[in-house]
Amino acid sequence: MNKSSQRFGYKQLTGFFIPLGFSVSLTSITHVIINGTLSRGDHATFIIACYAVAFSLFGIVERPVIVFRQTCSALVNDRLAFRKLRLFMVSILAVIIGLSMTMAFSSIGDWVYIHLFHADQNMVHTISEAFTVISLVIIFSAIRDIYQGIIINHLQTKWLTIGVVIRLVAMFVIAYLFVAFDYVKSVTGSIIFLAGMIMECGISVWKGRQILGKHYPKQVQHLTIKEIFQFYMPLVFYFLIQTILIPVIYVFLAKTENIELGIASFALAYSITQMLLSFFMYTHQLVLQLYETNKQKVIRFMAAVSLLPTLFLLLLCYTTAGYWFMETIMGANGDLAESTLLVMKFFIIKTLVFPWVDFLNGFLMLHRQTRKMLIAQLVNLITVVMSIWLFVRLYPEWNGISGSLAASAGEFAGLIMVSMIIYRMTRKTKRQKQDCKAG
Numbered sequence: 001m002n003k004s005s006q007r008f009g010y011k012q013l014t015g016f017f018i019p020l021g022f023s024v025s026l027t028s029i030t031h032v033i034i035n036g037t038l039s040r041g042d043h044a045t046f047i048i049a050c051y052a053v054a055f056s057l058f059g060i061v062e063r064p065v066i067v068f069r070q071t072c073s074a075l076v077n078d079r080l081a082f083r084k085l086r087l088f089m090v091s092i093l094a095v096i097i098g099l100s101m102t103m104a105f106s107s108i109g110d111w112v113y114i115h116l117f118h119a120d121q122n123m124v125h126t127i128s129e130a131f132t133v134i135s136l137v138i139i140f141s142a143i144r145d146i147y148q149g150i151i152i153n154h155l156q157t158k159w160l161t162i163g164v165v166i167r168l169v170a171m172f173v174i175a176y177l178f179v180a181f182d183y184v185k186s187v188t189g190s191i192i193f194l195a196g197m198i199m200e201c202g203i204s205v206w207k208g209r210q211i212l213g214k215h216y217p218k219q220v221q222h223l224t225i226k227e228i229f230q231f232y233m234p235l236v237f238y239f240l241i242q243t244i245l246i247p248v249i250y251v252f253l254a255k256t257e258n259i260e261l262g263i264a265s266f267a268l269a270y271s272i273t274q275m276l277l278s279f280f281m282y283t284h285q286l287v288l289q290l291y292e293t294n295k296q297k298v299i300r301f302m303a304a305v306s307l308l309p310t311l312f313l314l315l316l317c318y319t320t321a322g323y324w325f326m327e328t329i330m331g332a333n334g335d336l337a338e339s340t341l342l343v344m345k346f347f348i349i350k351t352l353v354f355p356w357v358d359f360l361n362g363f364l365m366l367h368r369q370t371r372k373m374l375i376a377q378l379v380n381l382i383t384v385v386m387s388i389w390l391f392v393r394l395y396p397e398w399n400g401i402s403g404s405l406a407a408s409a410g411e412f413a414g415l416i417m418v419s420m421i422i423y424r425m426t427r428k429t430k431r432q433k434q435d436c437k438a439g
Helices: 010-027 029-038 044-066 068-075 079-104 107-116 121-134 137-153 158-180 186-215 225-253 259-280 283-291 295-305 308-318 321-329 334-345 348-366 370-394 400-438
Strands: none
Touching: 010 029, 010 158, 010 259, 010 283, 010 295, 029 044, 029 158, 029 186, 044 068, 044 079, 044 107, 044 121, 044 137, 044 186, 044 225, 068 079, 068 137, 068 225, 068 283, 068 348, 079 107, 079 121, 079 137, 079 225, 107 121, 121 186, 137 158, 137 186, 137 283, 158 186, 225 259, 225 370, 225 400, 259 308, 259 334, 259 348, 259 400, 283 295, 283 348, 295 348, 308 321, 308 334, 308 348, 321 334, 334 400, 348 370, 348 400, 370 400
């Protein structure tokens, strides 16, 4: 499929974007399967707590590899470029796996579990065992992501959804077997996760290699390792900052008037908001893959679909559906349900803004200006810290509202910054074109 010469209707845009959204949303079921399995073991609380620590550490260590999907889809147009990116990926993986194994098999890991994640001494061995296995997921995650970049670039996004569905089926079957044979430990969750990732990786590699062999020329551009590094590293820091935003908010919420209610209501409201926004974490791909040949339709399509998470949140916050959802689906009632719905009202700003932040980031990726994405994310972080510090200091009775309002303010500040950056880039490009014509 030749993107440069093909124009798309709204049906094709939907066919490209919807599978991307579904693949992210379905991935969240992974953790439902794992936690549902671990809850069936003896001493379930201990098992789940140990796995949670291992998974939290994995989430931080994995951040540098999830960027390979965007890097590949933005930079790779031929097989030689893909081989260079793959070589770069192997070097990054070697460092990450080396660090992970050091933590798994030395006292450094024990120190991290106890002092950074506040684990008890009796949890250390179990956490280490679970982390050793789950760290292997990083290898298959990286391989999956680099081939998914090829699949997305060729607009075959349905294969991302197919891969996730096969992954979930495999995980469900393996989880059932573990329960049937009464082998439920913290490491069981890691094994289930690893098996599912291997299955999804296999599908991505099979389809990605097929596309590479049939549709990618040997070489059409000269891509250097330096160019890959300059594109890749700012994205890594971008996602690392994104990772620490919520823990920072929790630190400040511990200083509110009702600590338990504040943290609990924010945690529930945030999880619901993220569930709604997960569908829109690939809006940057609309720009990377389709904007240059379908500008007006892409913007109109984006304007329509970006309202969906806000509409769902409005439905929950301002109708009786919200109380039903909190009590029946989330298992919260009374003060917690009421407080969570109140906190969610201030996340409406974030749901309006986030899809457009990601969409505009697509322009910066398209022009290989990922360093400027990092500037906007730093503005987001600074705004969140300053806002929540002020809210908690002046209005401690706001509890969880301080968190959602600060998160929304940070996202809005990030939108303003990335909009300003793109506006300046556009003006500079126009001036250069005018100078060329005048010359």
